[in-house]
Amino acid sequence: MVDRTERISEENIQRQRDFADKVRTVISALASERGRLYKFRVVTYGCQQNEADSERLAGMLSSMGYEKAQSEADADLILVNTCAVREHAEIRALSVTGQYKHLKERDPELIIGVCGCMVSQEHRLDDIKHRYPYVDFAFGTSYLWKLPEILYTKLTNKKRMFLPDADADGNIAENIPVMRESSYRAWLSVMYGCNNFCTYCVVPHVRGRERSRYKEDIIAEAGKLIADGVKDITLLGQNVNSYGKGLYEGYGFPELLEEIASLDGDFTLRFMTSHPKDATERLIDVMARNEKIAPQLHLPLQSGSDRVLEMMNRRYTLDSYIRLVDYAREKIPGLTLTSDIMVGFPGETEEDFEDTLSALSRIKYDMVFSFIYSRRRNTPAAERPDQIPEDVKGERFRRMLALQSDIGLEINRGYVGKTVRVLCDGASKNDPDMLAGRTDGGKNICFKGSCPEGGYTYVKITDARPFVLMGEESVG
Ligand code: 5AD
Ligand code: SF4
Numbered sequence: 500m501v502d503r504t505e506r507i508s509e510e511n512i513q514r515q516r517d518f519a520d521k522v523r524t525v526i527s528a529l530a531s532e533r534g535r536l537y538k539f540r541v542v543t544y545g546c547q548q549n550e551a552d553s554e555r556l557a558g559m560l561s562s563m564g565y566e567k568a569q570s571e572a573d574a575d576l577i578l579v580n581t582c583a584v585r586e587h588a589e590i591r592a593l594s595v596t597g598q599y600k601h602l603k604e605r606d607p608e609l610i611i612g613v614c615g616c617m618v619s620q621e622h623r624l625d626d627i628k629h630r631y632p633y634v635d636f637a638f639g640t641s642y643l644w645k646l647p648e649i650l651y652t653k654l655t656n657k658k659r660m661f662l663p664d665a666d667a668d669g670n671i672a673e674n675i676p677v678m679r680e681s682s683y684r685a686w687l688s689v690m691y692g693c694n695n696f697c698t699y700c701v702v703p704h705v706r707g708r709e710r711s712r713y714k715e716d717i718i719a720e721a722g723k724l725i726a727d728g729v730k731d732i733t734l735l736g737q738n739v740n741s742y743g744k745g746l747y748e749g750y751g752f753p754e755l756l757e758e759i760a761s762l763d764g765d766f767t768l769r770f771m772t773s774h775p776k777d778a779t780e781r782l783i784d785v786m787a788r789n790e791k792i793a794p795q796l797h798l799p800l801q802s803g804s805d806r807v808l809e810m811m812n813r814r815y816t817l818d819s820y821i822r823l824v825d826y827a828r829e830k831i832p833g834l835t836l837t838s839d840i841m842v843g844f845p846g847e848t849e850e851d852f853e854d855t856l857s858a859l860s861r862i863k864y865d866m867v868f869s870f871i872y873s874r875r876r877n878t879p880a881a882e883r884p885d886q887i888p889e890d891v892k893g894e895r896f897r898r899m900l901a902l903q904s905d906i907g908l909e910i911n912r913g914y915v916g917k918t919v920r921v922l923c924d925g926a927s928k929n930d931p932d933m934l935a936g937r938t939d940g941g942k943n944i945c946f947k948g949s950c951p952e953g954g955y956t957y958v959k960i961t962d963a964r965p966f967v968l969m970g971e972e973s974v975g
Contacts, residue, residue, distance in 0.1 A: 505670050505671060505710055506670065506671050506673065506713075507644060507670045507671065507672045507673075509674075512644070512672060512673070512674055512675075514648070515559075515644060515645060515646075515647045515648060516562075516647070518647035518648045518650075518651045519559065519562050519563045519647040521647075521651050522563040522564065522647055522650050522651050522654060523562075523563050523564040525651075525654050525655070526563060526564040526565065526654075527564055530564070536566045537564065537565050537566065537575045537576070538565060538566045538567065538568035538573060538574050538575050538576070539557070539560040539561075539565040539566070539567065539568060539574055539575070539576040539577070539578065540567075540568045540570065540571050540573075540574035540576070540577050540578070541553045541556050541557050541560070541578045541580060542571065542577065542578070542579045542580065542595065543580045544579075544580065544581050544582040544588050544591060544592050544615070545580075545581070545582025545583075545584065545588060545615070545616065546582065546584070547686055547733065547735055547771065548688065548691075548706075548735055548737070549580055549582060549615060549616070550680070550686060551686035551688055551735055552580060552615065552640070552643055553580045554677050554678055554679050554680060554686070555643060555644075555675045555676070555677050556578055556580065556614070556643065556646060557677075557678035558675065558676035558677035558678040559646045559647060559675060559676055560576065560578075560646070560678075561676065561678050562647075562676045563647060563650065567678075571599065571602065572602060574609070575606075575608065575609060575610065576609070576610040576611075576612070576650075577599055577602070577609070577610070577611050577612070578611075578612045578613075578614060579592055579595065579596055579611075579612070579613045579614070579615075580614055580615040581613060581614070581615040581616060581617035581618060582615065582616050582617065583615075583616035583617045583619070583620060583623070583701050583705050583875070584616070584700070584701060584702065584873075584875075585870065585871075585873035585875075586873045586874070586875075587873065588617075589617050589623065592613075592617055593617075593626070596611070596613055596627070596631055596634065597631070599611050599633070600631075600633050603633040604633075610635050610636075610650075610653060610654075611633060611634050611635055612634070612635060612636045612637065612638075612649075613627050613631075613634055613636075613637040614637065614638050614639070614640075614642075614643065615639070615640060616639070616640060616701070616702075616705040616706065617705075618637045618638065618639050618664070619639030619640050619641070619664040619704075619705035619706070620639075620664075620701075620704070620705060620876065620877075621663055621664075622876065624637055624639070624661055624662075624663060624664075627661070628659070628661045634659070635653055635659055635660070636649055636650075636653055636659060636660040636661065636662075637660075637661050637662070638660075638661075638662040638664070639662070639663075639664025639705065640664065640705060640706055640707075641664050641670070641707065642662050642664065643672070643675075644672035644675055645662075649662070664705075670710075671691065671710055671712055673712070673716055681953075682727075682728065682729070682953060683728065683729055683730045683731060683922070683952075683953035684729070684730070684731040684732075684733070684922075685724050685729045685731070685732050685733070686732075686733055686735050687717065687720055687721060687724065687732050687733065687734050687735065688712065688734075688735045688736065689711065689712055689717050689734050689735065689736050689739060689742050689752075689755065689770075690709060690710060690711040690712060690736040690737075690739065690741065690742050691706060691707070691709070691710055691736070691737075692706045692707040692708050692709045692710055692737065693706060693708075693709060693737035693738055694708055694709045694738075694741065695737075695738060695774060695812070695814075696812060697801075697811050697812055697813060698810065698811055698812045698878060698879040698880040699811060699841070699844060699872060699873075699875065699878055699880040699881075700875070700878060701875040701876070701877070701878060702737055704877055704878070706737065709737075709738070709741050709744065709745075711741075711742050711743050711744070711745075711746045713746075714743070714747070714750065714755055714758070717734075717755065717759070718758060718759060718762070721759045721762060722762055724766075725762060725763075725764035725766050726764075729766065730765065730766050730767065730922060730953070730955070731766065731767050731769070731922055731937075732759075732766060732767070732768050732769070733768075733769045733770065733771065734755075734756070734759070734768065734769070734770040734771075735770070735771065736770075736772070737772060738772060738773070738774040738777060739752050739770050739771070739772065739773060740752050740773050740774055740777035740778050740779070740782065741774075741777060742755055743755065752770075752782065753779070753781045753782045753784075753785040756768065756770065756782070756785055756786075756789075756792060757785045757789060760785075760789040760791045760792050761789075766791060767791060767792075767793050767922075767939060768789075768791050768792045768793065769792075769793045769795055769941060771797045772797055772799060772839075773796065773797065773798050774799075775798050775799070775800065775813070775815045775819075775820050775823065776813065776814040776815045778796075778798060778823060780823070780826055783823075783826055783827045783830050783831065784830065786827075786830075786831055787830040787831050793835075793939055793940060793941060794831045794832075794833050794834045794835060794939060794940045795834070795835045795836075795837075795939075795940045795941040796827055796831075796834060796835070796836050796837070797837045797838070797839075798820075798823075798824070798836065798837075798838060799838050799839035799840075799868075800817075800820060800838045800839070800840060800858060800862070801813060801839060801840060801841050801844075802840070802841065802844065802847070802851065802854070802855050802858075803817055803851075803854040803855035803856070803857060803858025803859070804817075804847070804850075804851035804852075804854035804855060805817055805854075806851060807844055807846070807847055807851045807854075807855075810844065810845075810846055810880075811844060811880075817854070817858055821861070821862065824836065824862060833940060834940070835865045835866075835938075835940030835941050835942055836862070836863075836864050836865055837864055837865055837866045837867065837868070837941075838862075838864050838866075838867050838868070839867070839868045839869075839870065840855060840859070840867050840868070840869050840870070840899065840903075841869075841870045841871075841872050842855070842869070842870070842871060842872065842892060842895040842896050842899055843871050843872040843887040843891065843892030843895060843896070844872045844880065844887075845872070845880050845883035845884075845885045845886050845887060846883060846885040846887075847872075847887060847895075852895050852898075855899065856898070856899065856902055859899070859902055859903055859906060860902065860906070863906050863909075863910060864903070864906065864907075865907065865910055865911075865940075865942060866903075866907060866942075866966065867899075867903045867907075869896065869899055869900060869903065871892045871893070871896050872887070872892065874886065903965075904965040904966075905965075907965040907966060908963060908964065908965040911942075911963035911964065911965070911967075911968055912963045914942075914960045914963060914968055915960050915961065915962065915963055916959075916960065917959075917960050918957050918958065918959045918960070918973050919938045919939070919944070919957070919958055919960065919968075919970075920938065920939050920955060920956075920957055920958075921936040921937065921938055921944055921946070921950075921955070921956055921957070921958045922936055922937055922953075922954075922955055923935075923936040923948075923950040923951065923952055923953065923954050923955070923956055924936050924937070924952060925952035927945050929945070930945070932947075933945050933946060933947060934946050934947070934948050934950060934972075936950075936956075936958075938968070942967075942968060943966060943967045943968065944958060944960075944967065944968040944969070944970060945967050945968070945969055945970075946958045946969065946970040946971055946972055947970075947971045947972065948971065948972025949972065950972055956972050957972070957973050958970040958971065958972055958973060959971055959972075959973040
């Protein structure tokens with residue numbers, strides 16, 4: 500049960516604001532002494548939740564008098580917000596942190612901090628403490644809101660600080676300043692943590708148990724975003740369909756979604772992630788009848804084999820999954836459906852893997868986020884003796900990508916000739932002469948046109964690629 504006392508008291512939050520003021524005083528004294536601004540850089544790895552956390556870290560740093568730096572080389576404080584979902588993400592964060600050593604040698608006053616999921620694990624916190632002596636502090640996900648106090652202590656005591664995330668169940672901190680990356684797309688967390696304990700996954704260990712924000716806080720934040728001109732809001736949670744459990748009777752995610760969708764204003768609402776065991780027809784009905792909810796569903800299947808799903812502790816079958824997808828497609832025409840698929844889970848046979856391939860061919864996702872199973876400490880799957888050799892995992896991964904790329908292309912070809920509404924994200928990263936954007940269904944689109952960043956426009960699809968639609972802005 501979520502206990503109301505899990506909210507961090509306003510008194511404690513105020514204490515952090517007081518620390519922020521003290522840091523601001525220290526920083527502005529330093530800045531005027533040196534005749535220049537003090538700058539921060541937050542480097543983010545991992546999922547949307549981490550991106551949302553980084554916007555809060557940036558918001559707190561800005562409230563403490565730091566300006567945003569253009570690069571790490573230009574920063575007086577670097578904060579690495581890490582991910583722990585796969586080993587690869589950890590190795591990258593560690594190697595990037597390693598590269599900051601030379602920046603510290605050049606400027607011994609540079610402050611380097613590491614935070615987030617990776618250092619919520621005690622062994623990684625110890626690694627950082629002992630193997631990266633130039634890192635000044637590290638703290639896990641449950642201490643994010645204490646950044647002002649941590650920084651103040653660092654600036655005044657000069658001592659290194661490593662906070663074990665003993666309280667990984669965390670608390671909910673409201674009213675933390677936020678500096679958003681975009682003025683027209685925004686993340687909005689509705690809950691934190693996860694209770695599902697999929698046997699491969701480290702998230703419940705590093706982000707703690709599920710806890711929901713009060714609906715009043717969420718709705719007020721949504722209202723503020725809309726008033727600020729945000730056009731595209733993504734509600735975030737590890738499993739949004741658990742929203743409200745233990746907090747409310749008879750009020751869950753579908754109700755929250757519908758209440759936000761009924762707010763006044765011109766905006767689109769999305770959400771992620773939905774665990775298939777908890778996504779209901781009621782959720783689909785709410786999506787179908789509310790125009791402001793995007794026709795987009797991210798519903799991670801993970802594997803097409805019931806045997807593997809059971810070993811993963813996913814608690815649904817391929818059949819029940821497909822029934823829900825069929826229902827959603829019937830109710831929501833033009834639905835964009837995406838998924839997470841993992842290959843090489845311990846014990847996965849060639850036959851299990853082929854079940855996944857046939858599930859992909861049967862379901863036909865618009866897009867799949869594909870992962871090679873990565874062994875995570877303290878998870879049951881990591882202890883299994885039947886780990887799959889790396890070369891077999893790699894080969895399955897490539898086969899899956901090839902199939903999905905054909906499926907994605909086939910689906911995208913079906914769009915050619917149609918005109919779709921697009922929210923423009925400015926110049927394309929791959930081709931500066933083209934614009935990039937997303938359709939209402941969240942599909943990537945690259946197009947010729949003159950729409951300003953953050954504006955809506957209509958685009959006629961002229962060509963298709965496996966991962967992106969190509970088009971031209973249609974005038975009039
Ligand atoms: N190895 C590989 N992929 C993983 N994911 C979660 N844990 C692991 C792991 N140990 C993937 C799942 C999840 C996505 C966010 O990351 O597919 O849905
Ligand atoms: Fe990890 Fe499963 Fe929770 Fe998703 S639902 S965060 S995969 S434990």
